[in-house]
Amino acid sequence: MAEMKKVATRDAYGAALAKLGAEHEDLVVLDADLAGATKTGVFKKAFPDRFFDCGIAEGNMICMAAGLSTTGLVPFASSFAMFAAGRAFEQVRNSIGYPHLNVKIGATHGGISVGEDGASHQCCEDFALMRSIPGMTVICPADGVEAEAAVKAAYEMDGPVYLRFGRLAIPQFHEEGFNFQIGKGEVLRDGTDVAIIANGLLVYEAIQAGELLAEAGLNAMVINMATIKPLDEELVIEAAKKCGKVITCEEHSVIGGLGEAVCAVLAEKCPTIVRRIGVNDEFGHSGPAAALLKQFGLSAEHIVEVAKELCK
Secondary structure: OOOOOEEEHHHHHHHHHHHHHHHOOOEEEEEOOOHHHHOOHHHHHHOHHHEEEOOOOHHHHHHHHHHHHOOOOEEEEEEEHHHHHHHOHHHHHHHHHOOOOOOEEEEEOEOHHHHHHOOOOOEOOHHHHHHOOOOOEEEOOOOHHHHHHHHHHHHHOOOOEEEEOOOOEEEOOOOOOOOOOOOOOEEEEOOOOEEEEEOOOHHHHHHHHHHHHHHOOOOEEEEEOOEEEOOOHHHHHHHHHHHOEEEEEEEEEOOOOHHHHHHHHHHHHOOOEEEEEEEOOOOOOOOOHHHHHHHOOOOHHHHHHHHHHHOO
């Protein structure tokens, strides 16, 4: 595969906020003293009067965002995933989810690829936490182009949205102008032997796995499922019926994330053999992001191994 431009989805998040801020005066941004890392500093520089640094107090930040949303503003509240979903869970649930307010949560530094920051910051539980809140939309884009499009789509919809972005620069395979639709999966490669359903940085690994499997004589369908909730159930069932075997891939615990969402749909509507690739009920640890992804099996090579075993 040709070399592609690499962009961290957190960078795309910052760029998207600045673009949307120029078009919509009702968009405001809140951050928990991490504007340089979450990239909301780009918005702060352009629109200082619409940026609020709430300090290291995510719970307060979420409550402020909730209040601002009741005045007709559209707040994007940002912090690391560990703190936006973890530390502030009660406030997200009770102050945003329960009244179903129009607040968007931009959570960066999700997953094992946070790397050297270690287990305390490698949040692999956020999909599970946010999926459990009634009415919460949960999105994890696969590259920079999709990340920008997802931020725009989140702004345009009414209701709470959790967006997860990454620290690691990853290949940008979508074309500029990509049309992102909340709740719709994207078939990147058609196939009949096994369906690989992935999100986030695992999508590009799935694409590579599809090519390697083709060389081995296996025809894999590859699906980008950026929206974890609401899940594109129709596409999941279609892929399961066509391939008969499904592999899910996510930079998240195998408990409570994309894999379990897919399994729940198939168990009820189309019983299918499924293998889940993710973090296997363990904490991460400090190390270079690329090395950690391979160690935890979040790589094209591991996807290929699982697919070959499944297709025997």
